[in-house]
Structures are given as structure tokens and as C-alpha cells.
Amino acid sequence: MARLAEGVRPLHIGQCERLRDLDANLAVADxxxxxxxxxxxxxxxxxxxxxxxxxxxxxxxxxxxGANVARLTFDRTIDILPVWSPDGKAIVFNxxxxxxxxxxxxxxxxxxxxxxxxxxxxxxxxEIYEHIIxxxxxxIPIATxxxxxxxxxxxxxxxxxxxxxxxxxxxxxxxxxLSLGIRRAHDFITVGAPHPLQEAAVTALGLPDxxxxxxRESYQARRDLLLGRVEEAGFVAYKPRGAYYIxxxxxxxxxxxxxxxxxxxxxYLIREIGVATVPGSSFYAHRELGRTKIRxxxxxxxxxxxxxxxxxxxxxx
Ligand SMILES: Cc1ncc(COP(=O)(O)O)c(C=O)c1O
Numbered sequence: 001m002a003r004l005a006e007g008v009r010p011l012h013i014g015q016c017e018r019l020r021d022l023d024a025n026l027a028v029a030d031x032x033x034x035x036x037x038x039x040x041x042x043x044x045x046x047x048x049x050x051x052x053x054x055x056x057x058x059x060x061x062x063x064x065x066g067a068n069v070a071r072l073t074f075d076r077t078i079d080i081l082p083v084w085s086p087d088g089k090a091i092v093f094n095x096x097x098x099x100x101x102x103x104x105x106x107x108x109x110x111x112x113x114x115x116x117x118x119x120x121x122x123x124x125x126x127e128i129y130e131h132i133i134x135x136x137x138x139x140i141p142i143a144t145x146x147x148x149x150x151x152x153x154x155x156x157x158x159x160x161x162x163x164x165x166x167x168x169x170x171x172x173x174x175x176x177x178l179s180l181g182i183r184r185a186h187d188f189i190t191v192g193a194p195h196p197l198q199e200a201a202v203t204a205l206g207l208p209d210x211x212x213x214x215x216r217e218s219y220q221a222r223r224d225l226l227l228g229r230v231e232e233a234g235f236v237a238y239k240p241r242g243a244y245y246i247x248x249x250x251x252x253x254x255x256x257x258x259x260x261x262x263x264x265x266x267x268y269l270i271r272e273i274g275v276a277t278v279p280g281s282s283f284y285a286h287r288e289l290g291r292t293k294i295r296x297x298x299x300x301x302x303x304x305x306x307x308x309x310x311x312x313x314x315x316x317x
Contacts, residue, residue: 089121089122090121090122090123090124091112091115091116091121091122091123091124092123092124092125092126093112093123093124093125093126094125094126094127094128095109095125095126095127095139095242096127096129096130096132096133096139096240096241096242096243097129097242097243098129098243098245098283099243099245099247099278099280099283099295100238100240100245100247101238101239101240101241101242101243101245101246101247102240102241102242103133103137103139103241103242104140104142105140106140106145109140109142109145110145112142113142113145113146113147113148116148116151117147117148117151121151122151122152122153122178123142123143123148123151123152123153124152124153124155125141125142125143125152125153125154125155126155126156127139127141127154127155127156128155128156128157128159128160128161128170129160129242129243129244130156130161131160131161131212131215131216132160132161132215132216132219132242132243132244133216133241133242134216134219134220134223134240134241134242135220135241137241137242139242141154142154143173149175150175150177150178151175152173152174153172153173153174153178153179153182154172154173154174155170155171155172155173156170156171156173157169157170157171158170158201158204158205160243160244161204161212161215162201162204162207163299164200164204167197167200167201168193168197169193169194169197169198169201170193219244219298219299222244222298222299222300222302222305223239223240223244223246223298225298225302225305225306225309226246226296226298226305226308226309227239227246228309229305229306229308229309229310229312229313230246230248230296230309230312232309232312232313232316233309233312233313233315233316234252234253234315234316235248235249235250235253235294236248236249236250237249244297244298244299245295245296245297245298246295246296246297246298247280247293247294247295248293248294248295248296249292249293250262250265250292250293250294251292253265253315254292257272261279261281261291261292262279262280262281262290262291262292262293262294263279263281265279265294266278266279266294269294272314273311273312273314273315274311275308275311275312277294277295277296278294278295278297279293279294279295280292280293280294280295281293283295296308
């Protein structure tokens, strides 16, 4: 069981090498937990540190859905301090972000790192869109900032980078002390990621750099395509810098089409326009903040995006 949680041997070794390439200071051999999917990674991590025996016994979650994504700026104090709790033990965030497409800059990550160090907090980060990043920006794992390697749990996976979203193979990287609890939670809950999928992940993780360049470029072209059509249709769109979603403000449409909220408008879009979206409120801890927002996604063929864009123009009339 332990071996499965560590990942099949070539996968484990391959990923350790990749992480070391990222930052020579990350000595990751005992720090990698392969698991079933990135999403449960957060759950395993929370469970691991909800344990009363643990030094980090309560986790306070600060995720971006608590902030006002409409601004899409990371204010040094505004976004973190209103949700601050003296019992907090960790800051949880996701960059590149689903649904906003925000990519945290080094300066922003430094603010989080400073808070973690000052208040003895963990950073739990979901970096599953690490390779899907636009406009020449680079992904910066917070674990690579000074003083953060031992207090960060980095969660990622293969589903987005290799377009295998149904496979649910993910991993967490943390110090040996922190990863022990995650391994235990993982062993009891999911036991291990399916072995054949881990073997396939070995091949995926060995893909050369041009693969990632193509991945970024092809998603960026699709972002630009859909963004243009969504704006032409009259949505107020937040240009994503990473991940593959476009979050939009649709309050004026709600009024015009007599929809009470984002759910009703999403149904209207399916029935009357023929385009499926996700209601914005589903991403918010305080659902009211997303009540007028709609999320589009663009990991689709050009033809499909062009057709969706054509249908959306019906709204513009
Ligand atoms: C931010 C984020 N984390 C994790 C996941 C899921 O990862 P996995 O495919 O490994 O379950 C998603 C998928 O939508 C996601 O958007």
C-alpha cells in the first residue's frame, strides 16, 4: 500500500527529477504522495491535518472564492485579512486559478509566504494548471520561495497538463513530516491511483519541452477565440492568464432575460441559445458573490468554439 501511495517506481523517480529541475533545493524523495486525483488531494491534506495529534490541527481555508474576483487584483491586505482567523493554520489557494484564470505573481506569492512565515502557517496550493499559462507568464510554485519548501503542500496532477481529465491521477509534494499524514489519509480513503494509469503517466511526464509550448500556444489561441466571441455577445469578461476558463459578469443579461440568478441564466443559455456554461455562484463560498457570473470553458475544438460564439451572438441583438 505504501508503495502505491508513493507512486509506481518510475513515476516516482521521474517526478522527483522534474521537481528537482524546478528547484534544486527541493529534495523530494520522501515528499511525494501519488494519489487518486488532484481534487481529493486537498481533501486528504485537510483530513491529515484535521487530526488532533498534528501540530497543525485546524486548517483555515482562504481560497479565492471568498474574495471579490470581479476586481481580479490581489490587494496585499484586502483579500486576505477580512477572512483572517487567529485559529488559522493554513492558507489554501489555487494558481493558475479556476474559475478566474488569475495567475499569482511572485510579489503576490511573497505576500502569502510572508504571512505563512510570520504566523507559522502552511500553504496548501492547487497548481494543477501549472503548464496552462498565457501571455509569456511563468508559473511560480510558492514552495520555491525562501523559507516555504517545508511549509508548503503542493498539489497537482496529470489531468490538465496531458488532457486526461477522467484519469484522476494526482500528487502532493510536502516535507516528510507533512507528507506522512497525507499518505495515511490517502491509504485509508483511496488506497492508490490505478497502477496502469500511473504507468501511462510515466510516459506523459517524460514529454519534451516543445509539448508544453504547444499546449500553451494552442490554449492561448482558443482563449483569444472564445474571449472575442463572448465579448462581442455582450458579456463583461475577465481575461484569463492561465487555466482554460473565462469568468464573465452577466448582470445586465439577467435583467434583460428575466432570470433571477446565474442558475436560471445558465439554464436559459442551454435552452434558448444552445450553449452550456457553469453558474458562477458554484465557485463561491459566499454564493451571493457569484450570483451574476457565468463561467465559460474553452478546452474544445476550434469548430465547437466558433459555433458556440455564433450562437451567443443571438444575445447581442
Ligand atoms: C483547480 C482544480 N483542481 C483540481 C481539479 C481536478 O483534478 P483531477 O482531475 O486530478 O481530479 C480541477 C478540475 O476541474 C481543478 O479545476
